[in-house]
Amino acid sequence: MIAPRSQDVSVESLRHHGDIDAAPGLIDFAVNVHGAEPPVWLQQRLAGRIGDLARYPSADENSSTRSVLAERHRRSPDEVLLLAGAAEGFSLLPNLDIKHAVVIHPSFTEPEFILRRAGIRVTQLILREPFTLGARSVPDDADLVVLGNPTNPTSVLHTREDIDLLRRPGRIVVVDEAFMDVVQGEHHSFSTELAPDVVVLRSITKTWALAGLRCGYALGDPEVLTQLGRTRPHWPVGSLQMEALRACSEPAAQGESLRITQEISAHRDYLVDQLRGLVDGGIRVLTPASAPFVLVQVPSGLCAFLRTRGIAVRRCDTFPGLSDEYVRVAVRAPEQVDMVVNAMKEML
Incomplete structure (x- = not known):
């Protein structure tokens, strides 16, 4: 369902984007850019x-x-x-x-x-x-x-x-x-x-x-x-x-873009599967997912804990309709996904 709401939020809070969460030195799961550099x-x-x-x-x-x-x-x-x-x-x-x-x-x-x-x-x-x-x-x-x-x-x-x-x-x-x-x-x-x-x-x-x-x-x-x-x-x-x-x-x-799309799809499937394995710890991944990121419902404090382990995810309490119980996790290669999942396991 859709619930209408008038403009009752801080204008400046709307300017929080993923690059703010991805501070230098952190493993970046906050910014939705594919690859570390252009081909x-x-x-x-x-x-x-x-x-x-x-x-x-x-x-x-x-x-x-x-x-x-x-x-x-x-x-x-x-x-x-x-x-x-x-x-x-x-x-x-x-x-x-x-x-x-x-x-x-x-x-x-x-x-x-x-x-x-x-x-x-x-x-x-x-x-x-x-x-x-x-x-x-x-x-x-x-x-x-x-x-x-x-x-x-x-x-x-x-x-x-x-x-x-x-x-x-x-x-x-x-x-x-x-x-x-x-x-x-x-x-x-x-x-x-x-x-x-x-x-x-x-x-x-x-x-x-x-x-x-x-x-x-x-x-x-x-x-x-x-x-x-x-x-x-x-x-x-x-x-x-x-x-x-x-x-x-x-x-x-465009031919290479198709390959990138298939790679992102495979990596997203891996990310979703790994996160679903943490359901007993209060992790819930929302599917179906079609973009190079997934929305995840998490226990309170997980976002801050991941930062202590050198990992940045996108906090979602700045999105109207969401709260600090949600984070956005960018799709990354399996070896990087294992890092964030292991850090989540450590907290849970």
């Missing part, structure tokens, strides 16, 4: 552009990058807006002249932070377990709905049919698909949906270990994207960002 071929491709940095990013390069992304998603280039990370797309939402926004939680909190800071009326719709959309009670006057798919931190994948029921004339639905490229099949993605009322935000930073470069894009109706970007400065996306966007969206990279 060698991608590093080499980016290094090959260093000599071009004396020139401003050109309109032609922006156009060619949008063309590559458009081909990937079977769209036209004018339905693509390049972003300095998907998070920039949230920062532009007030440009849509929204009067009443609904943010479906638990989810990534940056959209609500941006909307509330802009003085826009925000209603939280809190999903209860199993965190699927279920019964919908979006206020009729809402002209913006924001949700994640798959959702951070619950790892729930919503169906296209359920998201379709959120749509209505005069309303824009923004779907955060930052983790969709590691979902097998992408059957519920809106990335190829040519709809005037749906905006999709995508990121390549998670799959390709490029969080420090800030690379993303929006997909949507050309008029909506024009309005979304109307306050941006000139040259908002740099040459290296555009190079990365092209490199990671070309056919060869």
Whole structure:
């Protein structure tokens, strides 16, 4: 079920993200980035552009990058807006002249932070377990709905049919698909949906270990994207960002992305199996999980205990609808999973 709630939380608390939990020196299960560094071929491709940095990013390069992304998603280039990370797309939402926004939680909190800071009326719709959309009670006057798919931190994948029921004339639905490229099949993605009322935000930073470069894009109706970007400065996306966007969206990279998706799926299955072995100690992993992380219900104090053992997980009490009884654990290779599971066993 969904429970509406007005904006009664601290705005600043919405700005706690996983990189804050992952302090230097800790084994990182808090940040949802695959791999410790970009693949060698991608590093080499980016290094090959260093000599071009004396020139401003050109309109032609922006156009060619949008063309590559458009081909990937079977769209036209004018339905693509390049972003300095998907998070920039949230920062532009007030440009849509929204009067009443609904943010479906638990989810990534940056959209609500941006909307509330802009003085826009925000209603939280809190999903209860199993965190699927279920019964919908979006206020009729809402002209913006924001949700994640798959959702951070619950790892729930919503169906296209359920998201379709959120749509209505005069309303824009923004779907955060930052983790969709590691979902097998992408059957519920809106990335190829040519709809005037749906905006999709995508990121390549998670799959390709490029969080420090800030690379993303929006997909949507050309008029909506024009309005979304109307306050941006000139040259908002740099040459290296555009190079990365092209490199990671070309056919060869998509083949490697499929391999990464299969690897994440196998490692997630291992993580879930190991955590389920701790059920007698009060550990409960929420499934099914579709993203490169899982939501786990834990005994009080576990998050702090893991830090004493050099392990960072994402605390979840900063997500509306969750409490300190939950943590988000990123998918890692089995040998690293064994470390966090053994540390949990030690406390339990």
